[in-house]
Amino acid sequence: MQIGKYDVHMIDAGRYKLDGGAMFGVVPRTLWQKENPPDEKNRIMMALNTLLLIGEGRIILIDTGAGTKFGEKFQEIYAIDYSQSSLLKSLAARNVQPENITDVIITHLHFDHAGGATYYDENGKIRLQFANATHYIQKKQLDWARKGFPKDRASYLSENIEPLLESDKLVILDGPDIDIPGLKLLLSDGHTLAQQMVLITGDHINLLYAADLIPMTAHIPLPWVMSYDLQPVVTIEEKEKILEKAVKEGWLLFFEHDPRVYCGSVEKGEKGYQLKKTVTL
Numbered sequence: 001m002q003i004g005k006y007d008v009h010m011i012d013a014g015r016y017k018l019d020g021g022a023m024f025g026v027v028p029r030t031l032w033q034k035e036n037p038p039d040e041k042n043r044i045m046m047a048l049n050t051l052l053l054i055g056e057g058r059i060i061l062i063d064t065g066a067g068t069k070f071g072e073k074f075q076e077i078y079a080i081d082y083s084q085s086s087l088l089k090s091l092a093a094r095n096v097q098p099e100n101i102t103d104v105i106i107t108h109l110h111f112d113h114a115g116g117a118t119y120y121d122e123n124g125k126i127r128l129q130f131a132n133a134t135h136y137i138q139k140k141q142l143d144w145a146r147k148g149f150p151k152d153r154a155s156y157l158s159e160n161i162e163p164l165l166e167s168d169k170l171v172i173l174d175g176p177d178i179d180i181p182g183l184k185l186l187l188s189d190g191h192t193l194a195q196q197m198v199l200i201t202g203d204h205i206n207l208l209y210a211a212d213l214i215p216m217t218a219h220i221p222l223p224w225v226m227s228y229d230l231q232p233v234v235t236i237e238e239k240e241k242i243l244e245k246a247v248k249e250g251w252l253l254f255f256e257h258d259p260r261v262y263c264g265s266v267e268k269g270e271k272g273y274q275l276k277k278t279v280t281l
Contacts, residue, residue, distance in 0.1 A: 001281045004202035005182040006055035009094055010254075010262050010281045013050050013065030013087035013116060017043035017079040022227040024218070035218060043079065046216075047259040048112060050087065051209055051281075052094060053200065056181050059096060060103040061130065062198050062209050063256065064116030069126070069159055087116045101130040103180060106137045107211035108195045109145040110155040113256075118163045126163045135164055138187065139174045140194035152192065152230065186242070188213050190235030191228065197242075199251075207252040207263070213238055215257040217275050220266060243273045252279055 001008045020042055024032040036044040048065040065087045066080055074080075082089075088098065106114050117135065121127050128135075142165070145156040164170045173196070176185040184199040191212040198209040213235065218224060220243070225235045246253060247268050254263050267276040 001279075002202075003200045003205060003207050004055075006053040006060075006200060008200065008207065008281050009052040009054070011050040011052045011061070011087065011090045011094070012085040013048035013090060014085055015081040015259065016046050016048060016066060016112065017041075018046050020044040023216075025225050025227045025229075025232060027224055032218065032224075036216075045259050046112075046257045047262065048087075049254070049256050049258070049262045051198075051254060052091070052096065053183075054096075058102045058180070059100050060105065060180065060183075061091075061101050061133070062105045063107055063113045063211070064104065064129070066112045067115030067117070067129075067160070068119055069115060069157075098130050099132050101133040104130050104133045104135045105178075105183075105196070105198055106135060107197060107209070107256075108141050108192050109137065109161055110152075110192070110212070111157050111160055112155075113211070114160045114164075115157070118160060126159060128163065128167055128169060131169075133169060135167075135170045136173055136178060136196075137164070137170065138194035138196050139172045141192065141196070142172060144193040152228070155228070188235075188238045190231045190233075190238050191226070192230055205250065205252060207254060208242070208246065209254045209256070210242070211256055213242065214253060214255065216255055217258050217261050217264065220273050220275060222272060243268075247273070 020038045038044050051062040053060040117129055118126050119129050145161055176187055178185050182201055186197045188195045197211050200207045222236050225232045229235045246266050252265055261278045263281055264278040265276040266273055
């Protein structure tokens, strides 16, 4: 799909599993399991959907999936599955190699969004996966990730963060401005501090990479928020503002973790906000 200055492509970076109760917070299992059946460990299937933008002399990747820097215990907990697809396989299917990527926008530094930005080489040293790319993260998010707050520190892994910080390829932003034509950043603090969602602007349509503000279509209804969120009340307030604008201006939303629907438009009806139609990129 062409949006503004860019050809926009979904990049399937694999599958993994998270606890269904944590993904839906106070929503009863009897409701969320209808569309998201859990396994014997109460985990639901999740996607690692990322976005590739090609245009203006750039090849831009938004988020990087979970990567490969994990051991057996991590694999046992999250059941990361690259048997059908992975970040590099999906990029190669678009004739894009890691060295071709010019920019990597990381919405936030949780392992399932930033883990694929680095990898272990044959000598066990961590390298940048996209060595020629400029990487972007918000300062408040970086500071929070390195602080190690008890509630969410398990999602922030030093091996995903420190190599980026030590490189000369990281741009630390302090606000919504980014020097890339046709893109705007929208910041949110409900899920984690200074998560940066990416709005791709066009003449006739805009697409919002909603990251973990609205990770799945199931999270479109306002009360459906994650237990992972630092400030769930703030999440609800932020969602309402985004969804109101998406309906009014006809935005498409990109759902990073939905294994069935990765992009679509929304509408507001008698029961509140809901998916209007799905869109293929």
